[in-house]
Amino acid sequence: MSNKKEVSIEATLRTGLGKSYTRKLRRNGKVPAILNSKGQSTMLELDPKLLSKAWRDCDKQFDLLVDGKSQRVRITELQIDPVKRLALHVDLAPLG
Numbered sequence: 115m116s117n118k119k120e121v122s123i124e125a126t127l128r129t130g131l132g133k134s135y136t137r138k139l140r141r142n143g144k145v146p147a148i149l150n151s152k153g154q155s156t157m158l159e160l161d162p163k164l165l166s167k168a169w170r171d172c173d174k175q176f177d178l179l180v181d182g183k184s185q186r187v188r189i190t191e192l193q194i195d196p197v198k199r200l201a202l203h204v205d206l207a208p209l210g
Contacts, residue, residue, distance in 0.1 A: 121168040121176040122184070128157035140202070147204045149178070149187065156180075162201050165192075175209065186210065 128139075128146065136146045145165055147158040158180065168176035174189040191205040 119167075119171045121164060121171070122179060123160055123164045123168065123176055124179040125158040125160050127180065128159050131157075136203075140200075145201045145204060147206055149180075149206045149208070150190070151208050158206075160204065165201055165204060178206065 125147065128135075130136075130138075139146050139159055143162065144159040145162045147160045149156040149158060158178075164176075168174065169189060169192060176187065178185050178187045186209045187206045188209055189204055190207045193202040193204070194200065195202055
């Protein structure tokens with residue numbers, strides 16, 4: 115039996131592009147993310163606190179809620195600031 119917790123993270127679609135937009139996101143307490151699915155990429159914004167919980171406690175898997183739809187995803191790559199130890203960017207892939 116596994117003692118792993120279930121985490122559900124609500125994401126919003128990202129409208130802006132570029133370095134300056136992602137810097138503004140991080141300043142506002144969000145983490146830029148990309149969901150790669152069957153050759154399509156969806157740009158998202160996530161809550162960093164829940165993301166770190168999914169990374170540590172849930173085997174890098176969690177439920178992603180986007181526009182009322184739930185999807186099980188896994189973290190394929192997580193970029194972390196080496197000094198502040200905060201998430202800078204995350205790549206996600208759907209399970210199944």
